[in-house]
Amino acid sequence: MVESSNIRNFCIIAHIDHGKSTLADRFLELTGTVEKRKMQEQFLDQMELERERGITIKLQPVRMKYAPQINADDTQTDAENQFLYGDITYKIRDAVFEVKKRLGLGHKENIYRNALVQEFSAKGLQFETEKRIDIFYDGKKIGNYQPDFIIENKIIVELKALPELGRPQIEQLWSYLKGSVYKLALLVNFGNKDLEIKRVVYDSARFLRTSAFSLRESAQIEHFVLNLIDTPGHVDFTYEVSRSLAAVEGAVLLVDASKGIQAQTLANLHLAQAQNLTIIPVVNKIDLPNARTVEVKEELSHVLGVAPDEIIEVSAKNGTNVEKVLEKIIEKILPPKNDGAAALRALIFDSVFDAYKGVIAFVRIFDGSIKKGDKIAAAAIGAKAEVLETGFFAPALTASLELSAGEIGYIATGLKDPSRIKVGDTITAEPITGTFKPLSGYKEPKPMVFASFFPENSEDYDLLKDALGKLKLTDASLSYEPESSVGLGRGFRLGFLGMLHVEIISERLKREFGLSLIISSPSVEYFLKLKNGQELKIRSAALLPDPAGIESIAEPFVSMEILTPAAFVGNVMELASSVRSIYKATEYLGKETALLKYEMPLSEIITDFYDKLKSVSSGYASMSYEFSDFRKDDLVRLDILIAGETVEPFSKIIHRKNAYHEGRAMVVKLKETVPPQWFEVAIQAAIGGKIIARESIRARRKDVTGYLYGGDVTRKMKLLEKQKRGKKKMKAGGRVVLPQEVFLKMLKR
Numbered sequence: 189m190v191e192s193s194n195i196r197n198f199c200i201i202a203h204i205d206h207g208k209s210t211l212a213d214r215f216l217e218l219t220g221t222v223e224k225r226k227m228q229e230q231f232l233d234q235m236e237l238e239r240e241r242g243i244t245i246k247l248q249p250v251r252m253k254y255a256p257q258i259n260a261d262d263t264q265t266d267a268e269n270q271f272l273y274g275d276i277t278y279k280i281r282d283a284v285f286e287v288k289k290r291l292g293l294g295h296k297e298n299i300y301r302n303a304l305v306q307e308f309s310a311k312g313l314q315f316e317t318e319k320r321i322d323i324f325y326d327g328k329k330i331g332n333y334q335p336d337f338i339i340e341n342k343i344i345v346e347l348k349a350l351p352e353l354g355r356p357q358i359e360q361l362w363s364y365l366k367g368s369v370y371k372l373a374l375l376v377n378f379g380n381k382d383l384e385i386k387r388v389v390y391d392s393a394r395f396l397r398t399s400a401f402s403l404r405e406s407a408q409i410e411h412f413v414l415n416l417i418d419t420p421g422h423v424d425f426t427y428e429v430s431r432s433l434a435a436v437e438g439a440v441l442l443v444d445a446s447k448g449i450q451a452q453t454l455a456n457l458h459l460a461q462a463q464n465l466t467i468i469p470v471v472n473k474i475d476l477p478n479a480r481t482v483e484v485k486e487e488l489s490h491v492l493g494v495a496p497d498e499i500i501e502v503s504a505k506n507g508t509n510v511e512k513v514l515e516k517i518i519e520k521i522l523p524p525k526n527d528g529a530a531a532l533r534a535l536i537f538d539s540v541f542d543a544y545k546g547v548i549a550f551v552r553i554f555d556g557s558i559k560k561g562d563k564i565a566a567a568a569i570g571a572k573a574e575v576l577e578t579g580f581f582a583p584a585l586t587a588s589l590e591l592s593a594g595e596i597g598y599i600a601t602g603l604k605d606p607s608r609i610k611v612g613d614t615i616t617a618e619p620i621t622g623t624f625k626p627l628s629g630y631k632e633p634k635p636m637v638f639a640s641f642f643p644e645n646s647e648d649y650d651l652l653k654d655a656l657g658k659l660k661l662t663d664a665s666l667s668y669e670p671e672s673s674v675g676l677g678r679g680f681r682l683g684f685l686g687m688l689h690v691e692i693i694s695e696r697l698k699r700e701f702g703l704s705l706i707i708s709s710p711s712v713e714y715f716l717k718l719k720n721g722q723e724l725k726i727r728s729a730a731l732l733p734d735p736a737g738i739e740s741i742a743e744p745f746v747s748m749e750i751l752t753p754a755a756f757v758g759n760v761m762e763l764a765s766s767v768r769s770i771y772k773a774t775e776y777l778g779k780e781t782a783l784l785k786y787e788m789p790l791s792e793i794i795t796d797f798y799d800k801l802k803s804v805s806s807g808y809a810s811m812s813y814e815f816s817d818f819r820k821d822d823l824v825r826l827d828i829l830i831a832g833e834t835v836e837p838f839s840k841i842i843h844r845k846n847a848y849h850e851g852r853a854m855v856v857k858l859k860e861t862v863p864p865q866w867f868e869v870a871i872q873a874a875i876g877g878k879i880i881a882r883e884s885i886r887a888r889r890k891d892v893t894g895y896l897y898g899g900d901v902t903r904k905m906k907l908l909e910k911q912k913r914g915k916k917k918m919k920a921g922g923r924v925v926l927p928q929e930v931f932l933k934m935l936k937r
Contacts, residue, residue, distance in 0.1 A: 220355025438521030524594030635683025
């Protein structure tokens, strides 16, 4: 069991595509959590969709062990930041490089050892090759260690001829230093591809200054445990971020040096500050030719109120300064509070379903401990279970004897019903006592966008229902309810946090469950007040009551923040004015970046506003928004009539001023989509009883005179008149049955 004082729980937050996953990859490499041969880009992004799109969709926890390589730059005796034993070190390095130059790579250790004996002698270095060093633990001798060389009785030199160096070799040498009187060691590896020299320092004076937990105290331990939760950066997955923040004590705020602060940077920062987390600011991608490192640090300094030199500059791609971030995490982020004697309280921040282990809850243990065989209960829902297994994320699920206060891990509950475990609930020991107080949990996510999902094959309804239940387990922000349609049969009305969320869920249903779906046009939730005093909310135009009984319709408005380079402010303002927006304010973050604040109707921005924003700003502007309130406006129901009958799946609620343009576009598209009938078919767009747009599909023609070979022309005329009367009769009582392909073409995204 690891002491809670040696644990750091943190997450990485940033705007999309600022390098979170790449930084996490470097953390995994530096800590030796994943072997180099197994590493791949976006290692923590497990879904195929995440890799294809290059974005993080699901939060992903991982447990890392890290032994800080303590530098001598802050020692009491070296106040002027001199390089420890610098002159000797340079001579050793010169000797090593000379051997590599003359012998090359690929030999055994003893070959290099014999060559270095000659080189060290030639450079006048005093060395020993057979000296044994006593190793102590808690003041008691526990053994001895014989290094390859001890130079000038100050520096240990350890030789290797491995394919590459890993964390275990470095940690082993550091532990030898810790138990000896020596401070500095050089780990030299004549590898398969190149020569590696690692400088390993042990100095108990390091970080003597006040910090969250002094590394000086770490002289008695081997590792820190770093629990990282990698989070998404897109506005649609903000709920994933908020759940991560509730499980940690600190956050690394990552900003792209070429793009600067963007909308979701600020949104995620505000969430972290609301949780009183320690913020570690980092500027990434400093290696890019168009990096604006100095300007971006000034922007961050302005937003956070910190000095620019407190902001770490890194390149996650090539690893520059990444280890400094890990050291700053240990130094600045507070260890979790530990009340192991208190009753168990574990916050569920995510969950998955396993066919054998049932629901697996991802948890942060705040109080107490839990192990296999314990009886537990979910405080809010009341579900009871016996723990089948506990463990950590390494990053695969790895079983452990127990989870204790301060840890982040998982609990296999054995429950087969996904609905019995809810994100935000508190797990505690069973039975629940009267004095038990659950953790505060999370604010319930509010769906912003709604769309209907229907299986193309009606027999797949139960499969769709089962699939949604499993997705709900891993995505707490998803909501759904049954729905039926005359043209499309049975399906579900789903609630999402945004349009990207719609795309991701629809794609997962297709890939993971093999479903072919018809998806309706997206809509929002409307608030209705009826003339009889009744109030209700609807999520589909088909549920709108008779307009004669409606007093008012209110639509959702959002508070929108748009971050853009100052050069594109005019273009962005022009775009915003086209969507019934209300301008609120403009702020400047530094000289080059403007923050525009608006209030906008959600229905105007859920489809293509983001694409237009990128277009008018050459791809530089970004946006984030949150729900504000419902506001009344001149909203109407737009219906589509085919042969005089309303087709409900095509109905939508829209602002009156946009009704003609939208109605016209729909009837034109339907004219091209609906197959011809034996009679003329009218396609109309209507508001109430008023037709605002119309197109007609000409009747199919049948050659009723084809079998005639001349003769009296009146014979042909009689046949044509008979056909005309038949078509008129069909038109008067005819009904168009739309094939499913029409709905598919009109509604499929």
